[in-house]
Amino acid sequence: MYFQDLILTLQSYWAARGCVIQQPYDVEKGAGTFNPATFLRSLGPEPFSVAYVEPCRRPADGRYGENPNRWGAYYQFQVLLKPSPKDVLELYLGSLKAVGIDPEVHDIRFVEDNWEAPSQGAWGLGWEVWIDGMEITQFTYFQQVGGIPLRPVAAEITYGLERICMYLQNVEAFVDLRWNEQYSYADIHLQAEVEFSHYNFDEADTELLFKHFEDFEREGTRLLAKGLVIPGYDCCMKASHCFNVLDARGAISVTERQKYILRVRKMARTAAESHVEKRKALGFPLLRDEARRIEMLGGGDAQ
Amino acid sequence: MKLLFEIGTEELPAGEIDTAVETLARHLIRACADARLGHGEVQTFATPRRLAVRIHDIAAVGEASEETALGPAVKAAFDAEGRPTKAAEGFARGKGIAVEELLRVVTSKGEYIGAVVREEGKPAAEVITAALQSVFTAFAWKRSMRWGWGTEQFARPIHTIIALLDGELLPVSFAGVEAGRETFGHRFLSSGTIRFDHAADDYAEKLRAAHVIASVDERKSAIRAGVDAALRSAGGIPIVDEGLIDEVVHLVEWPVPMIGTFDPKYTEIPREVLTTSMRTNQRYFAAETADGKLANLFCFVSNMIVRDPAVVVAGNGRVLVARLEDARFFFKEDRKRTLDSRRVDLERVLYMDKLGSVADRAKRIEAVAGHLATLLFSDEPAVAAHATRAAQLCKADLVSGVVYQFPELQGTIGRAYAAADGEAAEVAEAIEAHYQPKGANDAPPASPVAICVSLADKLDTLVGCFALGLIPSGSADPYALRRSAIGILRTALDRNLRFDLRALIAVVAAGLPGDLGARPNLVAEVTEFILDRLRNLLGQESPTDIVAAVVAVAENDLPSLRARAVALNAMRMNADFDPLAAAVRRVVNILKKADEEDLAAGRTLASEGEVSPAYFEKNCEGSLREAVCNTLPSLDSAVAALRFDEVANLLVGLKPGIDRFFDEVMVNADDPMVRQNRLALLGLIRTAFMRFADISRIQTQGA
Structure with missing residues (x-):
């Protein structure tokens, strides 16, 4: 199965199960969880199921394309199911079958893994999913996002696309993956990976990035105060990316590191709180169960 | 009667399953005891996807109990004419009896009115249903979670509950799941559900048919034997790792040990790096070669019977190689510098x-x-x-x-x-x-x-x-x-x-x-x-007062403490000990007071002064001083040699002299010089005892 077919198969599998198929969000991020389709949609009582492929950037993980499976940029396939359905694990196993991983042929295991994202004020419980000893998916029941406890709880499924594809194509490194018949993963992404490794480790202008961080923080805080939730949250994502590059560049000391994480978290929390308030003010329109909607609006004061 | 109870869940955290199933059993045992409901053997079962308990020979009904409840004092319960007061009437009403039925109970604090309260035994179904209903929130999970719209918490979502008392389904429910008669087997090696009509149905056998070994001990033995056999068959000598077995046992319902090899070039990496990589990251078992080196073998316990084990082995081997490649990379990078050169990085x-x-x-x-x-x-x-x-x-x-x-x-x-x-x-x-x-x-x-x-x-x-x-x-x-x-x-x-x-x-x-x-x-x-x-x-190891007594004098001589405590414990058995301890307590208290007065007045401490024969008034004073002074050198050498039994004997030997002193002499003599001299003599005694332990801290009979 080609890399692009893996994405297409997962998209059609989850589309057929009622998920909105969104496209990647156009701001740099370290994980698909940052995408507002997960971060903001997981908040509040409105049901929402979504699937999308997400390019992720983790500058510190760049290895100039030389490490077989550690890259500074890679893909996740992200599924958010809210509320978490009772048969969510069966649905997930069905998706593995759909891409050609037959549970009868492999040893599939759910190994405890408690997920936590300090810069997002988020945590959840779940598993790493192992196939024959290799982690291919992170499965999490979100309990809290942006410092806010969730009700209903959403299930997040994050597939490591390259790893699954390495398995399906029986190759040992990202660079050897076939994207389609004509092109390899390396053909598509290797140049960027090498250049960004140089940028992230050696070339990034730290003074400029520190300034950008401050600017995005100030701008985001200002926008959030005005109730412009999504533009404000974009600033939070951008500040977070500046931090990630500065971190890869070795420009942030251990003590300062924690302080920057807290600054990002503060913005993420404000965005989360503003988002819930705003959706509530709108009357939680996507919550179509009327009795539940009235309950979640705090009984009777629905507009 | 028999109870079968099972909570069927999604994969639970492996490290918490043993504690959880113990909590489940203890909760039920306590509930039976509280309700005086007799029962026989309690069996537990646990896998990654279930916690279960079966209790045998449960009595149909709990035993009745009779207790006497105490009410107000008799003085308050009856007025001067002997008529019951409002307090007595209220008490009787509260216990559901007539005032005439009230008893009089004599206690060490006086006479009270009382009432015999009889509680009938409750039927087993009632007791057990209540216990099961409350067990879901009795687990102490490190972290627990909610799912869907639910507000209830558990370690992972619950899918099924079985609650059968003989053939009867008990009305238990939690997080929207009603108790029923059905559970599920192995996630991949079985299909459909498994039904139990009666608690006596063979739980373990039915699950085994669905590729689940429900007993933890049985799964553990199977893993122990299987890993051992697999590694030996590949020519390795297994490195026993019970800690890893304890974890792996809760990652599988149907253990299938499998074995693979890795390129021997990785054995150049320090052994601990290899075994940590195998153990912590992958939960693999390792083996040694005949000459004690690490063998290039790994054994893992899969949860599957597959058509072609080579696929599963190859997959695991690939993951291990990626990790070893990483480890080898870091090791080689590390070795480019000396450890000493890294100090600046700190x-x-x-x-x-x-x-x-x-x-x-x-x-x-x-x-x-x-x-x-x-x-x-x-x-x-x-x-x-x-x-x-x-x-x-x-x-x-x-x-x-x-x-x-x-x-x-x-x-x-x-x-x-x-x-x-x-x-x-x-x-x-x-x-x-x-x-x-x-x-x-x-x-x-x-x-x-x-x-x-x-x-x-x-x-x-x-x-x-x-x-x-x-x-x-x-x-x-x-x-x-x-x-x-x-x-x-x-x-x-x-x-x-x-x-x-x-x-x-x-x-x-x-x-x-x-x-x-x-x-x-x-x-x-x-x-x-x-x-x-x-x-x-x-x-x-020792009673609290003994520990306090030895620590008080020997915080700078830690290695002697255990020997001191043992000797003091033996000394306490001596018939003379209690009066001796009382006498030492008297010495300590007198000196404490005197020292405080001296300190307050800014005087040198009389207790630390020289003992002068010139101020002796009685023979017993001189002979006591002589006894203590004669004992001190032997005391010191016995302490230095940690012969504390001997130390204790020497101190007991001072008892007659101390007794005579207190019998014949008043420490607080009118003549201040005589008094100070006596305080100095007591100071000498205190010094001698404190070489061993502060026995004034020992609790004595009648003290």
Whole structure:
């Protein structure tokens, strides 16, 4: 199965199960969880199921394309199911079958893994999913996002696309993956990976990035105060990316590191709180169960 | 009657399953006991996807109970004419009986009215249903979660509940799941559900048919035997790892051990790196070759019967190679530099606010380790140089690539690198051993060099944290200071080390940066914290008052404490002990008061003065002084030789003289000189007893 077919198969599998198929969000991020389709949609009582492929950037993980499976940029396939359905694990196993991983042929295991994202004020419980000893998916029941406890709880499924594809194509490194018949993963992404490794480790202008961080923080805080939730949250994502590059560049000391994480978290929390308030003010329109909607609006004061 | 109860869940955290199933059983046993409901054997079952219990021979009904409840005092229950008061009437009404039925009960505090309260036994179904209903919230999960719209919490979502008392379905439900008769088998090796019509149906056998071994012990034996056989069949000698079996047993419902090999080129990596990579990351079992080297074999326990095991083995092998490749990469990178050259990198690693970098901390450890070497091992001059060197290097591996990947290898990898760099064997050994004891089951460091570095390391942690005000309270001990204190104590006790604890802590405090060491009471607080742990530690072996008595006089002679406690315990059996202890208590109390008065008046302490025969008025005074003075030299040599039984006998020998003294003499004589002389004589007695233990702290009969 080609890399692009893996994405297409997962998209059609989850589309057929009622998920909105969104496209990647156009701001740099370290994980698909940052995408507002997960971060903001997981908040509040409105049901929402979504699937999308997400390019992720983790500058510190760049290895100039030389490490077989550690890259500074890679893909996740992200599924958010809210509320978490009772048969969510069966649905997930069905998706593995759909891409050609037959549970009868492999040893599939759910190994405890408690997920936590300090810069997002988020945590959840779940598993790493192992196939024959290799982690291919992170499965999490979100309990809290942006410092806010969730009700209903959403299930997040994050597939490591390259790893699954390495398995399906029986190759040992990202660079050897076939994207389609004509092109390899390396053909598509290797140049960027090498250049960004140089940028992230050696070339990034730290003074400029520190300034950008401050600017995005100030701008985001200002926008959030005005109730412009999504533009404000974009600033939070951008500040977070500046931090990630500065971190890869070795420009942030251990003590300062924690302080920057807290600054990002503060913005993420404000965005989360503003988002819930705003959706509530709108009357939680996507919550179509009327009795539940009235309950979640705090009984009777629905507009 | 029989009960079958099962909670069917999504995959539970492996590390919590044993505790959870124990909680389940205990909860039910307690509920039966509280309801006086008899029962027979309690069997538990647990897999990653279920917690279950079966209780045999449950009585149909609990036993009735009769208890006498006490009401108001008789004085308050009846008025002057003997008529019941409102209090008596209210009490009777509350207990559901007539006033005439009230009893009179005589207690040590007086006479009260009472009522016999009879409680009928409840039917088993009622008792057990209530117990099951409340068990869902009785588990102490490290973290629990909600799912869907639910507000109930559990470790992972619940899918099925079975609650059968004989053939009867009990009305139990939790998080929207109603108890039923059905559960599920293996996630991939079975289909459909498994039905139980009666609690006596064979639970384990039905599950086995669905490829689930429900018994933890049975799964464990299967894994133990299977791993052993698989590794042996491949020519390896298995390295027994019960801890790993305990974890793996809760990752599988149907264990199938499988075996693979890896390229022998990876065996050039230090063995600990390989085994950690295999064990911690992948939960693989390892084996040795006949000559004691690590074999290039790995064994893992899959949860599947597959058509072609080679696929599963190959997949696992690929993951292992990726990890070993990583480990080899970091190892080779690390070896491009000496351990010594990494010390400068520690300057970039912050240890704790105001306590500076890890490099600063290593320098403090170095100074204290050197001090300890001269203090404890002055007859072995090489120790000081080695301890200083080991202290310099002991944290350097924290900035190595391998420890970055495998934090649990701190110390171990430092030892390997130091040895490869040509550091002295004692230095390399101490780099690893200075973390000991790592827990209650780990031995304290044994070599003099490791002892010095280990004590210095732990003292720096303790005194540093106390200086920052990070003092443990209740169960909160985020910096594991209790473990550090216990480490220091166990090292001193087991390795026979004598030092002045307070003086040592003062040395460590003086070395802290800035004015941190000047925090008021710092030395006293740390000392008292350590002594508290000491009393705790010894309290596991001896009664509390004995521990208090010996610790009070010998905090600077830790290795003698156990022998003192044993001797004091034996001494207490002596018929003369209680009156002797009472007499010593009298001595101590008199002197305490006198010392306080002297201190208040700014006088020199009479109790520490010279005893002068010139002021003796009675023979008993002179003979007592003679007895004590004659005893002291033998007492001192017996203490020095740790012959505390002999010490105890010598002290008991002073009893007749002390008794005669108190019989014939008043300490508070009118003549102040006579009085002071008598206080000095008592001071001499106190000195003698305190060489052994403060026996005034021992609880005595009739005291």
